Amino acid sequence: MTIDMSQFYQVFFDEADELLAEMEKLLLALDVSAPDSEDLNAIFRAAHSIKGGAATFAFTDITEVTHMLESLLDRIRKGEMALTPEHVDAFLAAKDVLTMQMDGHHHGSGVDQDAVDSVCQRLKALSQDIVPETPAVEAAPVAAAEPAAAAPVADADGNYIFHIELPEVPQRDVDALAAELGLLGTIGQERLADQRVVFTLTTSESQDSIVAICSFVLDPDDLKITLGAAPAAPQAELQGGSGTKQPAEDPGYGIFEPQQAEAASPPSPAVKPEQAAASAPAAEAKNWGRRATDKEGGNQESSSIRVGIEKVDQLINLVGELVITQAMIEQRIGALDPIAHERLLNSASQLARNTRDLQEAVMSIRMMPMDYVFSRFPRMVRDLAGKLGKKVDFVTHGAATELDKGLIERIVDPLTHLVRNSVDHGIEMPEKRRESGKNEAGKLTLSAAHQGGNIVIEVSDDGGGLNRERILAKAKQQGLDVSDTMPDADVWNLVMAPGFSTAEVVTDVSGRGVGMDVVKRNIAAMGGSVDIRSVPGSGTTIAISLPLTLAILDGMSVKVGEEVYILPLGYVIESLQPASADVKEIAGQGRVIKIRGEYLQLIPLYQIFAIEPCFTEPSEGIVVILEADGKKAALLVDSLVGQQQVVVKNLESNFRKVAGISGATILGDGGVSLILDVSALLRSSRQLSAAPIFY
């Protein structure tokens, strides 16, 4: 199965960029002596998210680095290890390496493998509680192989050695500078052939401090500061005040300024001049090459922009208002004489078209096909199945079903968990499947479909199904209130109880991550529900039902007495006028209507909402057959008014929740109409009419 993953790269890069930036910000703000555990967790989460994303897209190099980062962070955040400045430095270095790798994948720019290795080594060393050795030693092999490589430049005391090349300045200034810089650390001085002075400063201060001091005397742009390793090779050279704002205390960073060859001056005694000379041009060429690609990459700056969701929502709201206003205008000019006002009417109809287009365009900003989520899975399932030694056929249906972006992003984690669960626990091993007469390859289906006003996403497998006895036994063991005669559906729901796991062995596949209770909580937070169906021996289906909590819904307006209510069209199956013979009275239970051999409960809206209706007999009015949560009922109304798209307004923002009402909308004439909460009506039509809504 081949799926073009590249279409999602951009999303990953955007996300990863944000996460990396966030990570850096947090790292920089971290108080080493008393780190805030929230911050540590946030950094950990960022690393973890990047790792997850990178793994999905098979960027193994990024995964490796983040994995090391993550394990180290994990130990620190659990308090197994104290945070030291070395850690923070190493993390920052790792972040820079990740950025570089990310760019490498994104724009095809070069990746300095040595820098990667050095960071990995550093992280590994730290996670083994080893304070990094004197960098000169660690750097030595690397430096020997390629002088331009990223050799750490801090010595054992965390000091850095800077070579500061001054422009031609009076001796007086040189002395002043030498005195000032001397305060930062140990300073040495030598003179170049052209009489310029070069300081060698060993200090724990950053380059910025040096530039700051020098700028009192001279223009920092004329200053050339080289970050050098102890007695090792010529090192990364940074030009003071140049565009590259590279933290000087960041030894692992692999990108260097192109003037690498010049960095060889002053020659440091440890390297033979000819070696430096020989390797320098190569390094220079290499780095120039990288620069070129970097620039190229810069031009490709993303073709998408990330905008806050509130802004989009605000836009949607405003367009909603516009639609209403437009409808109002249309209604008002409808009464005008079409001949006398031809031009006005023409303009108005053009406005109507434009408004509709605008509305559609704005709505589509938020809508994304489920494919965005689904296409992450084939790879994951394949890898997972491979790891577990299972055979799985992965099928998706309804990938084109559109869902609100906000929901789509939040559904990813629960779905991932469910899919993992299905592969890990649901589908059996090939031998077992063969024994039970099934195809060796299990079938895992992921489907999405609109059903009524909901989107239903199903993860279903043809595996062994849930084990009723085992769940009950486990529930009893955990002290949950269960009985052996519980209906299946209730038993399956136990799986979603907090802390419940039937897994006998916690594998690395299902042991980690979120549990079913978290899945349920996440879905519930989105206003949805999780339903488990399972047949022993033939599989499990987990259906997630999410409401389309969109600002706009298709509604059917119905009239009772003088009042107009909106029914979400998704719940409406049909509307009809029953023959009086089909209406049956059930003593004390209200009435039922027989429709095509099925008896449906009659819900008289006028009774529930205490309206003075035109008709009380279903045979005179209209009944609308509604279906919600698998339950059908017939709603008695006076007449149908029409069908229209309505902008859903929250009733609770200024008022309160009203039973039987899910929201309100503004009609074309500027009046307010209430949207019926169909599931609540069906669920409790009787209680609703009996119990007072207000107290």
Place this chain on the structure above:
Amino acid sequence: MSYTTQTQAQAGVGEIAGKEFLAFTLGQEEYGIDILRVQEIRGYEPVTRIANAPDFIKGVVNLRGIIVPVVDMRIKFSLGTPTYDQFTVVIILNIGGRVMGMVVDSVSDVTTLSPNQVRPAPEMGTFDSDYLIGLGTLNERMLILVDIDKLMSSSEMGLMEKIAA
């Protein structure tokens, strides 16, 4: 000035030093509310009834795209006759970010009352004295000063969801 009355009333008096009040009438009585809670004053528009709500909650209206509940104070306090014509006035209040409309008989003016014009309210009248700041005297007029924040957020009005117990 009587500083010897109940502490509660005293606190109320102190709070409102030199405040401006919007004066409105309900039947024969004249009331005042903090002008800063008033967003605007509008004419009465047809409302959409809320099923099974108490009768003083007239329903909801569309106020430039937001849905706003409207209560009729005349019904709530059985004052005057609840008629709705072109002279009926709705005071749109903004209380803690929530917008609501209040139907009154008429709105007269905005007056500034200094603390010594505000007297503590006696334990009587149509309002539970919990919702009263005091009685404001202005020449021959007497304003019943209502703590509109407290009144509108009260469970008695049923306008806001009760905070979950």
